[in-house]
Amino acid sequence: MFHAKLEAKTWKKIINALASIIEEVSIEVTPEGIQFTAMDPSHISMVDFRMGKEHFEEYELTEETSLGLDVDENRKIVNRSKPDDILTMDADENRITLTFQQRDGETVRKFGLPLIDVIGGEKYKVPHLDTTAKIRLPSHVFDDAIKDAYIISDSIMFRAESDVFLVKAEGDSGSIETEIKEWLEYEVTEQSQSTYNLSYLTDVAKSVEDEVTIDLGNDMPLKLTFTLDHAEILFILAPRVERE
Amino acid sequence: MFHAKLEAKTWKKIINALASIIEEVSIEVTPEGIQFTAMDPSHISMVDFRMGKEHFEEYELTEETSLGLDVDENRKIVNRSKPDDILTMDADENRITLTFQQRDGETVRKFGLPLIDVIGGEKYKVPHLDTTAKIRLPSHVFDDAIKDAYIISDSIMFRAESDVFLVKAEGDSGSIETEIKEWLEYEVTEQSQSTYNLSYLTDVAKSVEDEVTIDLGNDMPLKLTFTLDHAEILFILAPRVERE
Amino acid sequence: MFHAKLEAKTWKKIINALASIIEEVSIEVTPEGIQFTAMDPSHISMVDFRMGKEHFEEYELTEETSLGLDVDENRKIVNRSKPDDILTMDADENRITLTFQQRDGETVRKFGLPLIDVIGGEKYKVPHLDTTAKIRLPSHVFDDAIKDAYIISDSIMFRAESDVFLVKAEGDSGSIETEIKEWLEYEVTEQSQSTYNLSYLTDVAKSVEDEVTIDLGNDMPLKLTFTLDHAEILFILAPRVERE
Structure with missing residues (x-):
């Protein structure tokens, strides 16, 4: 009960x-x-x-x-x-x-x-990730960057440089590059860059409120952390590895 | 003219x-x-x-x-x-x-x-109904009960008990039961219960303003009375009789 | 550059x-x-x-x-x-x-x-039109007349009489006639009447702001002039000539 x-x-x-x-x-x-x-x-x-x-x-x-x-x-x-x-x-x-x-x-x-029986309901464990950059952003800045990329491409690249957070997308019809400096927190151990599938991110970005923390590494999974009222939500997304 | x-x-x-x-x-x-x-x-x-x-x-x-x-x-x-x-x-x-x-x-x-010739334009007479309960509700209470039922089922049951007006719906994916006590008027001669097709009611409920009067009997047609500005509208709906 | x-x-x-x-x-x-x-x-x-x-x-x-x-x-x-x-x-x-x-x-x-290569990108020259009526209207009056006509027909007739600007449309299901007198400017040299395809006009009417100037003749192209902030836009539409 x-x-x-x-x-x-x-x-x-x-x-x-x-x-x-x-x-x-x-x-x-x-x-x-x-x-x-x-x-x-x-x-x-x-x-x-x-x-x-x-x-x-x-x-x-x-x-x-x-x-x-x-x-x-x-x-x-x-x-x-x-x-x-x-x-x-x-x-x-x-x-x-x-x-x-x-x-x-x-x-x-x-x-x-x-109540339903959830198929494949194995227990998962959140992996430890050796990310090399942590960026805390107002949610509207993150959401705008995702939406901008969405009209151009189906993938998105994040790059944390020492003094600027870059978001890039490239598609058949054009490109978008956003230089973000409006962070709430910004810690970069080393320059970090990874590319992700955009459709997963657009779904999550809709729900983010107030602020979101991004943990980023080089060709590593992305970690997004945010709260909804008092619920803590952590979202991890595998990188898209470009074929050479 | x-x-x-x-x-x-x-x-x-x-x-x-x-x-x-x-x-x-x-x-x-x-x-x-x-x-x-x-x-x-x-x-x-x-x-x-x-x-x-x-x-x-x-x-x-x-x-x-x-x-x-x-x-x-x-x-x-x-x-x-x-x-x-x-x-x-x-x-x-x-x-x-x-x-x-x-x-x-x-x-x-x-x-x-x-102007058009209305096919089947016989004259109808509003039938007299020996209903056993009369409930006058604020329109939003009625409208909410209908909309709640609509996400669950295609039929809806109303039951007027001595001290509560019950609205119930049952579907494959769940059930809804609303206990309504926010009436403007409530007269129950005997406990009255009937089930109706929901699609007719959702269409009517959209139009109801301010308040609606429900006349209910046992497995009898439902009578809804309401006004739109100064027009008087009466809507009668045949019950859905459950096959045993 | x-x-x-x-x-x-x-x-x-x-x-x-x-x-x-x-x-x-x-x-x-x-x-x-x-x-x-x-x-x-x-x-x-x-x-x-x-x-x-x-x-x-x-x-x-x-x-x-x-x-x-x-x-x-x-x-x-x-x-x-x-x-x-x-x-x-x-x-x-x-x-x-x-x-x-x-x-x-x-x-x-x-x-x-x-940048793209525009196909058929010949240079066009705006033709001189000997129109016989000039009507300047608030954009909402023009937009309403277009939208009214759109629910009735796929063509629209404008007629500038000496003291009234008439907009008419006729369809299978009905007709609409608007008598407009709320003009900002009205100059009629002679009674002028032409009929146009409505779909082109509905697209343009959406964009018109503040006011629009209509130049009209008898079975002649329509000329619409309006500004968007400081851009000057001129739109010319060939008349629909009714087959007898």
Whole structure:
């Protein structure tokens, strides 16, 4: 048995962010909070999610369990919530119930969904990456660079030089190069450059709020870290290695 | 000959509401006002519409007549009106002219449309229904319950209990149950429960303004009553009888 | 070599207006400013564009040249600009670079596009037209008349009478007649009437700002003149001659 209560808009934000990356997820429920680590079907990207129990208004469980969710079905439901709804989640072995209610309201809207068996639900471990540059950016700067690249190409190159963060894309119809200096934090151990598939990044960039931290190396996976309300999200993307 | 004048936004609202329910309509024009009773082609829903002459700024007729309208063509035209336009309608035997003009404006926009012969334009009579519950709700409460159900199922169950109005839907991917207590009026003679096709209701719910009155019985047609500005609209929907 | 600087929103407006009329354009760059005259592939409409160097913040060229632009690719790029971005354009023989930067910003976004060879890039000359009526209208009055006609027909008739400007359209499903008297200027030498293809006009009407000047004759090409910020645009459309 799992019972939790939080602002519906927080859960809506989280589920919508996940829906752009993964289709199914098996969330682990522990006494400390909820979490999962998942990979996309092609094993090119990994997402790690954690939200501590202290960020829920109510949080109770009888034993550790996991909740298999069809992310898109959950998205349809949370998107029916009102901005100031309170969401109560109750799960047993087979089913999750999402109840929306205004704080002072008498109308109770109770959605039920079956829990699912998540295929390929192996446990993944977040790899350690010896990245050589860390850049913290306002989210709109990151999002603009991704969107600029998207109209030009299907891949994007990041390069952290000593005094400028470069984002480049090249396509049949043109090129784009953005020189970014509006960082919140910038640490470069050595010049670092890698190229990535753009479609994974556009989906993630939509969800980033406030700020995002980028960890970059040379032809290494990209690590993006950001928070959605109090949930911590880590996104790792394999580099696209150019054939010579 | 029929001549009438009213605010364009009132007629726009009415025609858009009708367009979601019926394709053609034969409006009866009498000295008391305009009205019609129509059924959808599958004879599952009935709509009755009345608007008294006192709600027009000008209203003149030489004899009782009926106006056969292609609702969608009329919708395209009224949707070209401006929020503060005055609409003048003039009809002869074959044609209706819709003239839009700002109250203080010099530009006159005059649309002409042929009147049509409405197929199957028999006269219908609104049936008397021995319903056992009457619930008056704010329109947003009704609309939310319909939209919640729509993401889950293609049918919806209403149940009026002594102290709560329940709306339920069940589908392959989940279920929804809404407990409504935010009524404006609630009279239950006996517990009343019926199930309806949802697609008819979603179309109507879009048009409901301010409040709606629901008359419900046991496995009986549903009766919805609401007004659009000063037009009175009554919508009756046959129940879906579950096969055992 | 060509270098110019102006507000990105001005160029965005111009490129979006052009994109609705033509696909490719060869812009002539002279010491006085930029300009071109182009026809659509079916030679039914002509557009003439001019923008003096005094309307640029910076404007430098080493010799007269022409810039062959894929209008749609340029549109995608300018639409990525922010409302208060400054746009710097730099062109050499093969390539144009569009650089966006906030006035006080450190982030530099540099888009590169190949210049193209414009097929059929003959030089056109704007014809002299002996029109017999000149009507200057607020753009919303013109735009409304075009949109009203569009829901009825694929052609539109303009008639300038001594004291009223009439716009008419007739289709299978109805008719529209607009009597316009809200002009800013109205000079009619003789009653003038012509009919035009509506699809060309709807595309142009979208782009018209503030006001538009219409020059009309009897079964003659239509001439529309308007400005976008400081660019002067002239649009000429061949009449549709009705078969008897």
